[in-house]
Amino acid sequence: MPVIELRDLEKTYKTGEVEVKAVRSVTLSIDSxxxxxxxGASGSGKSSLMNMLGCLDQxxxxxxxxxxxxxxxxxxxxxxxxxxKKLGFVFQSFNLLSRTSALENxxxxxxxxxxxxxxxxxxxxxxxxxxKVGLGERIHHYPSQLSGxxxxxxxxxxxxxxxxxxxxxxxxxxxxxxxxxxEIMGLFEELNEAGITIIMVTHELDIADYCKRSVVMRDxxxxxxxxxxxxRIARQELAALIMNEQRARLA
Amino acid sequence: MMAILKVIxxxxxxxxxxxxxxxxxxxxxxxRSSLTALGIIIGVASVVAMVAAGNGAQxxxxxxxxxxxxxxxxxxxxxxxxxxVYSGLGxxxxxxxxxxxxxxxxxxxxxxxxxxxSTTAQVIANGRNWSTTVxxxxxxxxxxxxxxxxxxxxxxxxxxxxxxxVAVIGSKTASELFGxxxxxxxxxxxxxxxxxxxxxxxxxxxxMGGKNQDDCIIIPYTTAMKRLTGDKYLRSINVEIxxxxxxxxxxxxxxxxxxxxxxxxxxxxxxxxIFNQKEIADTVKSVSKIITLLLGAVAGISLLVGGIGIMNIxxxxxxxxxxxxxxxxxxxxxxxxxxLQFLIEAVTLSFLGGLIGVLAGVxxxxxxxxxxxxxxVVSTGSIVLAFGVSSAIGIFFGFYPAHKASRLNPxxxxxxx
Numbered sequence: 001m002p003v004i005e006l007r008d009l010e011k012t013y014k015t016g017e018v019e020v021k022a023v024r025s026v027t028l029s030i031d032s033x034x035x036x037x038x039x040g041a042s043g044s045g046k047s048s049l050m051n052m053l054g055c056l057d058q059x060x061x062x063x064x065x066x067x068x069x070x071x072x073x074x075x076x077x078x079x080x081x082x083x084x085k086k087l088g089f090v091f092q093s094f095n096l097l098s099r100t101s102a103l104e105n106x107x108x109x110x111x112x113x114x115x116x117x118x119x120x121x122x123x124x125x126x127x128x129x130x131x132k133v134g135l136g137e138r139i140h141h142y143p144s145q146l147s148g149x150x151x152x153x154x155x156x157x158x159x160x161x162x163x164x165x166x167x168x169x170x171x172x173x174x175x176x177x178x179x180x181x182x183e184i185m186g187l188f189e190e191l192n193e194a195g196i197t198i199i200m201v202t203h204e205l206d207i208a209d210y211c212k213r214s215v216v217m218r219d220x221x222x223x224x225x226x227x228x229x230x231x232r233i234a235r236q237e238l239a240a241l242i243m244n245e246q247r248a249r250l251a
Numbered sequence: 252m253m254a255i256l257k258v259i260x261x262x263x264x265x266x267x268x269x270x271x272x273x274x275x276x277x278x279x280x281x282x283r284s285s286l287t288a289l290g291i292i293i294g295v296a297s298v299v300a301m302v303a304a305g306n307g308a309q310x311x312x313x314x315x316x317x318x319x320x321x322x323x324x325x326x327x328x329x330x331x332x333x334x335x336v337y338s339g340l341g342x343x344x345x346x347x348x349x350x351x352x353x354x355x356x357x358x359x360x361x362x363x364x365x366x367x368x369s370t371t372a373q374v375i376a377n378g379r380n381w382s383t384t385v386x387x388x389x390x391x392x393x394x395x396x397x398x399x400x401x402x403x404x405x406x407x408x409x410x411x412x413x414x415x416x417v418a419v420i421g422s423k424t425a426s427e428l429f430g431x432x433x434x435x436x437x438x439x440x441x442x443x444x445x446x447x448x449x450x451x452x453x454x455x456x457x458x459m460g461g462k463n464q465d466d467c468i469i470i471p472y473t474t475a476m477k478r479l480t481g482d483k484y485l486r487s488i489n490v491e492i493x494x495x496x497x498x499x500x501x502x503x504x505x506x507x508x509x510x511x512x513x514x515x516x517x518x519x520x521x522x523x524x525i526f527n528q529k530e531i532a533d534t535v536k537s538v539s540k541i542i543t544l545l546l547g548a549v550a551g552i553s554l555l556v557g558g559i560g561i562m563n564i565x566x567x568x569x570x571x572x573x574x575x576x577x578x579x580x581x582x583x584x585x586x587x588x589x590x591l592q593f594l595i596e597a598v599t600l601s602f603l604g605g606l607i608g609v610l611a612g613v614x615x616x617x618x619x620x621x622x623x624x625x626x627x628v629v630s631t632g633s634i635v636l637a638f639g640v641s642s643a644i645g646i647f648f649g650f651y652p653a654h655k656a657s658r659l660n661p662x663x664x665x666x667x668x
Contacts, residue, residue, distance in 0.1 A: 051662050054581070056580075056581065056661045056662050056665075057662055076585075076586055077585050077586070077587075080580070080583050080584060080585045080586070081583065081585075082583075083580075083581065083582065083583040084582065084583020084584075085583070089581050089582070091665065095574070095577075095578050095581070095665060096578075097575055097578060099279065108578075108579070108582050109582040109583055111268055112579070112582065112583045112584045112585065112588055113583070115257075115261060116260075116261040116264045116265060118264075119264075158582065162583075
C-alpha cells in the first residue's frame with residue numbers, strides 16, 4: 001500500500017475577489033521508502049502541495065490518503081496527532097525555538113505526544129536522535145551557538161525523534177553552503193536507507209539529483225515524474241569535494 | 252482503576268510541562284511580566300486597602316457614636332426670635348423642669364432623663380483662667396452618656412436638691428487649669444462663684460463634629476439655673492430609652508406630651524425639637540458604608556484595568572511568538588495545548604499579582620491606619636474577593652489571546668517574521 005495517495009487534489013486560495021488555483025488536479029502515489037524531490041519554479045504550487053501533504057492545510061477538492069486514511073475526514077486534534085506521530089518537518093529556515101537548547105528542541109514533539117512520554121524517555125530518545133545526526137556533543141547548545149548546518153541537523157533530529165513514516169523537507173539546503181548541503185543530503189540518504197520515506201521540495205537541480213525520483217510541477221500541475229537515472233550519492237560527492245580542496249591547497 | 256490513574260497522571264504531566272513552558276516565557280520577559288502584574292498588584296492592593304480603611308472608619312464612627320450614649324432622645328427647646336433675629340436651638344423658653352418631670356412620669360420605656368442648661372463661662376482656678384462650657388446636668392447624665400469619673404465622683408441627687416456648688420471637670424479643662432495636678436478637692440470659680448471640684452472625668456476624645464468633649468465643667472442644673480444663668484427654662488432634656496426599637500414610639504409619646512403641655516393647637520409648629528440619637532447614628536453608619544462601597548468600587552475598577560493590561564500584553568505576546576506557535580503546531584501540539592500554555596501565562600501573572608497585591612494591600616492598610624489615626628480593619632472577605640477576582644480576571648482576559656493563539660494558521664504562523 002502506498003504511503004501517500006493523491007487523487008485529483010486541488011487547492012484554491014481566495015484573496016478577496018480573485019481566486020488563485022495553486023494546485024490543480026494532482027494525482028500522485030508515493031510508496032514506502034521512496035526519496036522524492038518535488039521541483040518547480042516559485043508559484044508552481046509545490047509549497048502548497050507540501051503544506052497539504054504535511055496536514056498543515058486542507059485541499060479544496062480531491063482526496064488525500066495518508067497510510068490509507070482520508071485526511072479530509074480528520075478534525076484539528078486528529079490532524080495534530082497525525083503530524084506528531086507520522087510526520088516530520090524540516091524547513092528552509094530551520095524553525096528551531098530560540099533560547100531553547102538543542103535537546104529541548106528535539107524533545108518538543110515528544111512533549112505533545114499522546115499517550116504521555118515520560119521525561120526520562122524523552123531525554124533518552126532526544127539524545128539518540130541528536131547522536132544519529134552527529135550532534136551528540138552539542139545537545140545543550142542553543143540554536144544561536146550553532147552553525148546553519150548544525151541547526152538543520154537539530155531540526156532533522158526533531159523530525160526523527162517520534163519515528164515518523166514520512167519526512168517532509170521544504171528547501172532544506174536553501175540556506176546552506178555547498179558542502180553543508182551535501183552533508184545534509186547525506187544524512188537524508190542514511191535515513192532513507194533506514195526505511196524512512198522522504199519528500200523534499202527544492203528548486204536546485206543538483207540537490208534534486210540526490211533523490212531517487214523527481215516530480216516536476218508547473219502552474220499547479222505535475223508535468224514530469226521520472227526516476228533519477230544518474231543519481232548522485234552524497235558520500236562520493238563529499239569525498240570528491242574534499243579531494244579537490246586538498247588538491248587546490250597543494251597546488 | 253489503573254487506567255484512570257494513568258489518565259490523571261498523564262493530565263498532570265502535561266499540565267506541569269505546559270506550566271513550565273509558560274513560566275519560562277514569563278521569566279524571559281521579566282520587566283514586561285512585572286509591569287503587567289503591577290496592574291493587578293495595584294488593583295488588588297487598593298481593593299484590600301480601601302475596604303480595610305473604609306471598615307476601619309466605620310468601626311471608628313460606630314465607637315464614637317456609642318460613646319455619645321446609646322438609645323438617646325435629645326429634646327431641645329425651640330429657637331427664639333425677637334424681631335428678625337433668630338437664636339439657635341434651645342434658646343426659646345419652652346422647656347421647663349415640669350416638662351422634664353412629666354416626661355419622667357409619663358413616657359413608657361424611659362430609663363432616665365437629664366435636664367440640661369448650659370452656658371459658656373470664664374473659669375478661674377489655681378491662678379489660671381480658661382473659657383469653657385459649663386453644663387448644668389442631672390446626676391444621671393454621666394450614666395446616660397456612658398461616661399465615668401476617672402477620680403472622685405459624680406454629684407448626687409442631694410447636691411441637685413440643694414443646688415450645691417460642686418463641679419465635675421473634664422480632663423482637658425483640668426489640664427488647662429491645673430496641669431498635671433489632681434484637681435479633685437480643689438476650688439474653682441465660675442463667674443466668680445466658688446465651686447469645689449469633686450470629680451475628674453475620664454477622657455472621651457473628640458465628639459461628632461470635632462468638638463472636644465473633654466473641655467467642659469458639669470454642675471447640677473439647679474445650681475446652673477439659680478446661680479449662673481438665672482434661666483427659668485431648660486435648654487434641653489436628654490431622655491434615655493430602654494430599647495432601641497422603642498425609640499420611635501417614645502419620640503411620639505414625648506412629642507404629644509409636650510405639645511399638650513405647651514397647649515399647641517393642631518396647626519401650630521412644635522416649639523421644641525427632638526433628635527433621635529439612633530437615627531443620627533444610622534444615617535452616619537449608612538453614609539460610611541456607602542463610602543466604603545464606593546472606595547471598593549473604584550478599587551475594583553483599577554483591578555479591571557489591570558485585567559485589560561494582562562489581555563493587552565498577552566495579545567502582544569501571542570503576536571510576537573506567532574512563529575513559535577507555528578512550530579509547536581507543526582510538530583503536533585493540539586490546539587488545547589497552545590491554549591493552555593497562554594492561559595497559564597495569563598493566570599500566573601494575575602495570580603502572582605493577586606498574591607503580592609494582598610500583601611501590599613495589608614501593609615498599605617497598616618500605613619493608612621497609622622497616617623489616618625485609626626485602625627484599618629483588613630477583612631478576610633475582601634482578601635478572598637480580591638484574590639478570587641484577580642484570578643478570574645486572568646482566566647477571563649487570558650482566554651481570548653490564548654484562544655487566538657490556538658487558532659493560528661500554522662502555515663502563516665511559520666512564515667511570520
